Structure formats: structure tokens, C-alpha cells
Amino acid sequence: MRGPGALGLPRGAPADYGRGVAQFRLQGSKVLAVDMAGDAVKAKNGAMVAYDGRMTFKKKTGGGEGLRGLVTRRLTGEQMAVMEVTGKGTCYFADRASEINLVELRGEKLYVEASNLLCTDAALRTGTTFTGLRGAAQGNGLFTTTVEGRGQAAITSDGPAVVLRVTREYPLQVDPGAYVAHTGDLKQHFQSGVNLGTFLGEGSGEAFQIRFEGEGLVYVQPSERNTLGGDL
């Protein structure tokens, strides 16, 4: 499954769109190939599997730039070990044989777990936001990573992810353990179906959901992480 626009250039793009910036393409479904011509991409630490040409790898710290980013990272624990890859040639990335999804961002914001973010264009800004109770229920902590700007990002999922569209008329409920990422103008809140049965050990295993309302896309993986409410 791919995000919108991942198959080609976005409609109405200028002729020189994408020139001179890193080109992301999938080699199979589990390897990301990035063609670079002297520019840079940010990738998860240690995710490179092979490259040709000349590349240099430099460790960066994710979760925002500057002093503010540093403080946020310390406070939130949402620190992602990122490396900056610069060079000329093709670099191949993969992460524990998980499936890779390409997301094309055109100014919108992508919310994704740091552990699911494989690689982003260097032009994209990464930051950290508070997610509230949802984060804890996902088994991910209270903070999540945001990616913003124009360019491509690659996110990983356990099994091929499906992209579900949310519109004003059709809100979406997702199991916190299967949620991977979302983009667009979405409001999320946490809902629980806990009743007396849950406490008596007769729960359906679906005690908690995240409800998305608004307009946007949600990436869902066909697998569930271990979550706080997963057994209820």
C-alpha cells in the first residue's frame, strides 16, 4: 500500500519537481532504495543495508532541532536515533524485514511513531508532540513524532499496511496496537468499551480504540503491538 502520489509525480507539479532531491523508490516491499545526488536524507540509525557510490553517515538526534529540541527530547523520551546520510549514489535501507510504505508530504503533517519512521527527506522537519492517553494505550509512550514539510518519507509496518480514509461523515476507530501513522486534519480521541464483563475476565480483547474524526488518512498494520489494554 502506498500513500497518495507515491506512484509518480503529484498532479500539477512543476516540471522540475523533485529534481536534485533524493528519490525514494521501493525495491520489493521491504527494501527502500534512495537515489541521491549530493543531497541528504535522514534515516533511522543503523538502517542502511547496502550502498553504492560515496556515502557518509553522521549521527543526529531526532525530535526537533536546537536547544528546544534537546529539552523536548530529554523530557519526552521520544528520542529517535537518526543518522544523516549524504552522498552520491544509491543507498538501500531496511529494518528487520518490516514492510515499507512511502508517504508523499505536500505541506501537511505526518504523525508517526519514532520506531516506525525509517527515512525522511532532509527537507522535512521532525518534531515531537504530546498524544495524551492514546500514546500510553498504544504501548508507545505519551509522545509521538511529527514530520512536516514537502518531500517523501518512508514508514515501516509489521505486515503490509492499509491506508484508510477518514471523512467528516465516516469517522474511523482503530485498535491502538495496529495504528501506525496518520496524516491530515484529524482529531483523535480515545474510547473504551470497558464494561462489567471486562472486569470479570470476559472481555472481547477490544476494550480500547482510537477514534479519528475529520479529514485525513490513517495507516493501519495487520498486526498488533503489545499494548496496555490489549488483553482486556
Add this chain to the structure above:
Amino acid sequence: MPFTVINSRMVEARIGPGERLYSQRGAMLAYRGEVSFTPNIQGGQGGIGSMLGRRIAGEATPLMTVEGSGTVMFGHGGHHIHVVDLTGETLYVEADRLLAFDGSLRQGTMFMGSQGGVMGMVRGQFTGQGLFTTTLQGHGSTAVMAHGGVIELPITPQRTVHVDPQAYVAHRGDVQNKLSTALGWREMVGRGSGEGFQLELSGEGTVYVQASEEKL
């Protein structure tokens, strides 16, 4: 007798009278026809000398000989299987990644430490490959295991390929193999990018890379 890919984790081999196949012991999933499986104490071809060589080199994986007539399906541990057809060139692969291979291929053990001098020795330690590797040469088919899918990257004299040692599966052709380091002060102070060591492959051939950094 080429291997037929059934799905990404299973291959099928057709075997006829007089033909022989070697496979990792216990890797048979199902078979049709009259097929016999004999444990191969020597761990492959050659005589006692070859066996001793493999034992010393740590490249002795329990193998079995498959003979008879019929079809045999192989798979192991749910790992992805990649079929490599050889036409005269040499395949270099770790013994424990080798699932099955044609009996007509010549199996050998190579001392990898000799490539690249001291760095060659260091490489073996770092990559967990040890100092020796198994070689297969001739005309025939082999099935190699990997975690996650496998991609093939061509190597040409103009195009040197660098591979993460943990993601390296096998290579073939006339390829020079050395460990290159990109160690700087950052690694020393624990701020490394996690890509401090790479295998540099140059020459003419193909390298097989898995989509994961996990060992089998």
C-alpha cells in the same frame, strides 16, 4: 535440476535417478515419489580430508544427501529462500545459510582471511562470519536462506557496492571483499551512526543483501 519457487519460503526440487542433491539436515518439508534421505556425516562432498577441513574451518553444517526419483520440498525456519542459478561462476555463502544445492556443484571451503590481510581477519570477527566461507562452483542451482526478502545488487568495476555486514547474505563472481571502516571521533565517544563498518565489494559479480539486519 533447478529449484522451483513455490512461495517466498518454500522451494521444490525435482530429482531423477542418478541425480543427487545436498540439503541442510531436517529442511525437507514434503516429498513425492521414491526419495531417500541419508545423513551426510562428512557435511558435503569430498573425502575425509574435505570433512576435516570443514570441521576445522567451522563451516560444517549437518547436511543430508537426497537421492531417488520424485519431487522434494524444502524450507527452514520460515526464512525467505532465494534461488541462485550458477553457470560456471563461484558462489560464496556461509554454510548455515545454505538450504540446498545441486549435487553437481563443487563444494569447497575458502579462507577469507587471506583477502585483505589483517583487515580480513578483523572482518571475520566483526561480521560473525568467521575466517572461512563455503564456496560452490559449477553449473547448477542453489537455495540460500535469508531473513526478509533478498535483493540482488550488481557489482561492476565502476560500481563498488558497500554492504552492512549484518545484511550481507552471499556473493558471486570475481569479487574482492574487504572491511571498510568509517570510524571517527564520533564512534569513540559513543555518538556513532551505527554504520561504522561496511563490507566493500569490488570487481565483477553480484551481491545478495537481505532486508534485515538480523542473523538467521
